[in-house]
Amino acid sequence: MKHSMTFRKIIAIAVLAASVSPIFAQSTRNITLNEAIQLGLQNSKQLKLSDAKSREAALNLREARGRMLPDLSVSGSYLRVAQPTIDLKLKTGSSSTGETSNATSNIKVDQAAYGIANLSLPVFSGLRVHYGIESAKYLEKAAKLDADKDREEVIQNIINAYSTLYKANAAVGLVKESLRQSQQRVTDFTNLEKNGVIARNDLLKAELQQSNTELSLLDAESNLKVTSININLMLGLPEDTQLIPDSNSFKPIKEAGSVLDWENTALQNRKDIAALSLREQAAASNVKAAKGEYYPSLALTGGYIAADIPNFVTITNALNAGVGLKYAPSSLWKAGSKVAEAKNQRVELMINQDILTDNVRIQVNKAYEDYVLSNAKINVYKTAVSQATENYRITKNKYDNSLSTTTDLLEADVAQLQARLNYEAAKVDAVVAYNKLLQTAGVLNDNSNK
DSSP states (O other): OHHHHHHHHHHHHHHHTTOOOOOOOSEEEEEOHHHHHHHHHHHOHHHHHHHHHHHHHHHHHHHHHHTTSOEEEEEEEEEEOOOOOOOOOOOOOBOTTSOBOOTTTTOOOOEEEEEEEEEEEEEESTTHHHHHHHHHHHHHHHHHHHHHHHHHHHHHHHHHHHHHHHHHHHHHHHHHHHHHHHHHHHHHHHHHHHTTSSOHHHHHHHHHHHHHHHHHHHHHHHHHHHHHHHHHHHHTOOTTEEEEEOGGGSOOOOOOOOHHHHHHHHHHHOHHHHHHHHHHHHHHHHHHHHHGGGSOEEEEEEEEEEEEETTTEEEEEEEEEEEEEEOOTTHHHHHHHHHHHHHHHHHHHHHHHHHHHHHHHHHHHHHHHHHHHHHHHHHHHHHHHHHHHHHHHHHHHHHHTTSSOHHHHHHHHHHHHHHHHHHHHHHHHHHHHHHHHHHHTTOHHHHHTO
């Protein structure tokens, strides 16, 4: 019982290391890691959202630039009016009695129409428009960098999902192979037991191991189904597609190099650091724009007026042009709060930059150590496979010569399976760890395009 629990625990650990994905497919597709990455990038909903945010930032910049363009307004009205009393104090001539005649008595006005067009071109607005455009430019660039950062996260998620699929596939394959060996052992032991060569108890031990292996295979296949669903959804494929990962995608990786070099690479290439720096520059421009409230606004103005009041007056070609100046003395005490708020936002961003820099150093060091550890595990597990294989061979020879027990043989078999599972997982984990190091250094996107 202790042996069976140990065996099942080993298989469960190996399989759970490959957590999550879909149902066995009705269609089968071989896929490499690079193909999975390209397919995932094409169908990523996260990247589509990032693109939408980038377009929004571009539209904000377009809106900011629009403030430099002239403002043109056109208005017009047609009115029906009651009979007004009109008394124009205009001299139209002298009567025979010497009195001035007022010509309004015969004027009857019951309607009016007019149209007005105004044009205003900003010349100076305390540089608020200029710095507003400058701030929008920085924010647009920051949004593009955010999209690049999201792209790297998507790539890393695809790599994780692909490696999980590969380990789940490998676990199923190794457990199936172990099951075939267990079935053959039960067949051999059955014949030996019938001939009185081994005890009934030894046959029962072999049958128990076969049952445990069958249960482990069910668990492994169930995990593979769940894992397949997840990666199919990630890649935009039908849920029932059976993906077959390529073992050549997990090639030997470069040496780890120096952690200081990785830190410097991260500080130079991390998109989130660059985006935050741009947002800090945008905040600096916002401070200058807020200070523009202290200054007056100057604009060139022009207009056109046309009016028609039947039986009274008609006005056409009434053009005007001039210079408009606007200044609010209250801005001397009201704009101060806006300037202070803008300055505080910039300070917050500068503090966040320092925090992010520290976090990046921590992330790089952790990713670096994980990669070094993964490489070391490959060598250890490779040696363990050789040792476990040789141990099983020796134990099998001893068992055939009645020098070891059935329990020893079954334990050697379990140890061999565990070593092979660990070795396969270690090779995959090293690739994932290296790509994680590339991501923390901000160069995963460049590497994935090679």
